Amino acid sequence: MSSIILFPILAIYALIGQSQAMCSGEAVYQVIFNNMLTPQTFGSKIPETGLNFSPLAAVSHSNRQSFLTVRGFASPQVEQIAETGMNGRFLALAENLKGAEQGVRDVAGGMGAGPGMNQTVELTVNCENPFITALSMIAPSPDWIVQVNNMNTLDMNGEFRQRLGGNLIAYDAGTDDGGDFTAASDASFDMPSEPQKNIAPLFEDETDPFDGRMVGTYVFVRIM
Numbered sequence: 001m002s003s004i005i006l007f008p009i010l011a012i013y014a015l016i017g018q019s020q021a022m023c024s025g026e027a028v029y030q031v032i033f034n035n036m037l038t039p040q041t042f043g044s045k046i047p048e049t050g051l052n053f054s055p056l057a058a059v060s061h062s063n064r065q066s067f068l069t070v071r072g073f074a075s076p077q078v079e080q081i082a083e084t085g086m087n088g089r090f091l092a093l094a095e096n097l098k099g100a101e102q103g104v105r106d107v108a109g110g111m112g113a114g115p116g117m118n119q120t121v122e123l124t125v126n127c128e129n130p131f132i133t134a135l136s137m138i139a140p141s142p143d144w145i146v147q148v149n150n151m152n153t154l155d156m157n158g159e160f161r162q163r164l165g166g167n168l169i170a171y172d173a174g175t176d177d178g179g180d181f182t183a184a185s186d187a188s189f190d191m192p193s194e195p196q197k198n199i200a201p202l203f204e205d206e207t208d209p210f211d212g213r214m215v216g217t218y219v220f221v222r223i224m
């Protein structure tokens with residue numbers, strides 16, 4: 001790797017290390033995903049009843065752990081969420097890592113969110129584990145998700161931010177080549193991607209029914 005590329009990467013790591021060094025204590029966040037996949041917004045591009053966000057899988061963690069990487073392969077835990085909306089494998093892995101103190105501080109599962117609705121989980125972060133990763137399936141869909149990964153709750157001064165937020169777009173988890181809104185329970189519609197593809201924004205696929213538009217929003221609100 002050339003030094004031109006290496007230098008900014010090292011600088012970013014140095015900054016993260018610096019803000020963690022100045023940090024003290026812990027904080028609690030509400031992690032809110034708002035589902036905008038209503039027929040009012042997307043019309044006949046989506047089923048007339050709208051689309052759901054499956055129960056969130058959310059984790060606070062250190063930079064030693066990464067649960068989801070865009071341009072990387074979905075783990076079996078992420079694949080289960082993307083294909084079925086069930087987050088049991090993801091939450092079990094995260095709980096195991098938490099119990100073993102392997103770079104996980106907190107784990108939370110959500111209740112799911114219908115079209116136009118929110119779902120909220122609470123996550124504790126601390127100085128060693130200031131990153132939040134959270135994801136949910138767009139359901140029904142072949143393997144489409146909304147996600148935030150490795151979001152740093154610390155600012156440059158080592159203070160926990162009061163609020164973070166942004167837009168959610170659809171990502172293709174790269175495990176199923178289907179393009180229709182078919183129920184996850186009917187595996188006969190599955191078209192497994194062989195070989196597995198990288199997780200990527202769905203707008204890179206010309207058949208994206210959302211036309212690259214935002215499908216929701218996320219907000220982290222510090223409550224303690």
Ligand SMILES: [Ca+2]
Nearest residue numbers: 083142176190
């Ligand atoms: Ca599928």
Ligand SMILES: [Ca+2]
Nearest residue numbers: 172174176177
């Ligand atoms: Ca796919």
